[in-house]
Amino acid sequence: MGEEQDTQAVEGEPAGTGAESLRAQRIERAVQLRDAGHDPYPPRIERTHSNAEVIGMLAGVESGAEPDLDPVAVVGRVVAQRGMGRASFLDVLDGSGRLQALLRRNVVGDDAYERLKLLDLGDFVAVQGTPMRTRTGEPTVGATSWQLITKALRAPPEKFHGLTDVETRQRQRYLDLMANEEVRDTFRARSRIVAAIRRRLDERGYLEVETSVLQEEAGGAAARPFETHFEALGEDRVLRISLELHLKRLLVGGYERVYEIGRIFRNEGFSQRHNPEFTMLELYEAYGDYGTMATLVEEVVSGVAQEVLGTTTVSFGGNEIDFRPPWRRLGYVEALREYGGLDLEEFGDTEALREELRRRGLDAPSEAGRGKLMDIAASDLVEPHLVQPTFLLDYPIELSPLAKRKAGAEGLVERFEAFVGGFEFANAYSELNDPVDQRDRFETQRALRLAGDDEVELADEDFLLALEHGMPPAGGLGLGIDRLVMLLTGQTSIREVILFPQHRSLSRQDDE
Incomplete structure (x- = not known):
């Protein structure tokens, strides 16, 4: 192994002579390892510490010191190699961060040291040894042994320029995550945001539930569904476009506070803020109304921001957004x-x-x-x-067939949408629970459809039947998880907060 080894790949490593030649070299090295009795994909490994834990063990240890600490076994992907004659360094990256390993010929032995020649960037290794600091102060494992535990057949993205082509990044998200720490941070933040939302709702006595993705009717929103066929039943089904109507059936059944965080599917277009498959939080609270929901949104969103980011102020689209309550209330008209x-x-x-x-x-x-x-x-x-958090209140009844009428305001209903950064991320109603009025509203929607308006909500007869058994007054909320993550992480495209967003298939692109 010579000087520090750089990666040789380009973005997404497109097929070609160079990429295939490098792949062939790596396959040959895997063969050589096997021939020498070393499985390049062993069935199990030993790991005692994460990289971050080893670095923590070295807190307070001076540069150049090799303290008497317990041995460790660490694992991870090789992201840099530096050879210096009878000593070599590996930079090993695991889920907690990067750690240096020092391999000395006189410690690991000649065979193990020579085996480093069969190592490539992107390979996974296990290293056993003792924590130490180099003369430059770098936290390091002084290796006593090492093993290759996964031979990567393709090179990682180019070291210094990373992965920048947007479509390649999204199609091959594994390369994006491998190359870009900020992308990994975004999806870590997403996970923490969802967990923080769940925790707050659970603390408020909401019951998390799961409802059907395959449905007989596309209800609860004005959107075109994806259609499929249920072979066992010989019947058509649609993928849900909303969580609403099934959750409201649970209020009829006796639950008072329910929520679901689930995937929604709408057979519509793409944009910076739209993906046909997205994640929605919907919740319903018996004996609440849209005012109850507004207070809940303020408290949950500001609390999540404080917990995950350490602040209620974020930068988005060139603006400083302050999520501290109270948010502005503004009538639609x-x-x-x-x-x-x-x-x-x-x-x-x-x-x-x-x-x-x-x-x-x-x-x-x-x-x-x-x-x-x-x-x-x-x-x-x-x-x-x-731009700043705002509740836009009291919508036209034609746009809100599932919301209660607003007393004293002809043609308006008790509904709000919450806006931040110039776009909507949450929607709430005082839920309509009058089954006769609800049926009339659906009939009005049907008339609009017959007149040529495709963006209407159609009747769900089973939901209407449930409503006739009595649903308590309630407030209901739908909140777009992807859009909230965009706002809290400063991402202006929804595809940057969805791990695997939809794209036209490569075969279709080639045909066109």
Whole structure:
């Protein structure tokens, strides 16, 4: 082994003469190891400490010291090699961090030292020895023995430039995680965020449940479902587009506080904030309302930020966001007037509103009803201004067929959406529990569908049957986990917080 070995791969290591030649060399080294009686993929290994634990053992130990500490056995991926005649260094990376190993010929023996010639960057090794510090102060394991425990047949991403092509990073996330510490940090943060949410809900007496992914009806949201076929039953099914209707059935059954964190599937497009497969938190609290839900969102999100990040202030999209409660409350109709200069009272007629939006250059389809037109206006005129945490309150009834009417406000319902950084990440209702009104709302939605509006919610007869058995008044909340992680980690693309986001297949790309 010569000087420090650099990786020779390029991003994603595309097929070609160079990549295949390197792969062939690595396969040959694995053969040589086997021929010498060393399994390059042994069935079990010994590990006594993580790298971080070894570094902790050396706290207070002076540079150049080899203290009398207990022997350790560490494991990890080789990310750097440096040969210096009769001594060599390996940098070994495990899940807790990087640690140096010093291998001296006179300690490990000639055979073990010569075997280093068959080692490549990206291989996994086990090293046994004693913790020490080098003269430069580097925490190190002074090896007494070592073994190769996984021979990597392909080189890791190029050392100094990392992995930068966005599509390659997302398609081959394992390379992205291997090359970019900040990416590993993002997904560690995601895990901690979800755990912190669960802990807070459990402490408040919510029961975590799991409901069906395969459903007979696509209910609870206005979205196009993915369709499949249940061979054993000979019936079609859809993948769920919402968690809502099954969770509300549980309120009918007698549970008072329930939640689910689960995957949702919507057969729609991609964007910086949309992925067809995403993770949603939905919860329902009997005897609550949308005000109850607003307080819960403030407390949970600010508390999670403080726990995971150590602060309630984050940077997102060039803005400093402060999650400390209380968040601003702003009426939907008032927001259109404040940010868009659009007074809905001046456009009481649906056609007049449509013409006004078109005059402003907005897309206002002929089949869109009044509620949809208001949504188009709010999306363009209001939402980009909602940078600090804001609850947008009291939505048009056409957009919210599962929410209770707001007393004294014709055509509006008790619903809010929570906005941060100019986009929505949570949605809550005072849940409609009048089965007759609910059926009428679904019929209105059906009429909108027949008029050409695809973004409507259709009736679920089994849910309506459940509702007729009586559901208590309740507040309900849906919160996008992926979007919350974006906000708390400063990622402006949803694909950067989903480990394996969807992409067009490579074979389709080749065909096109």
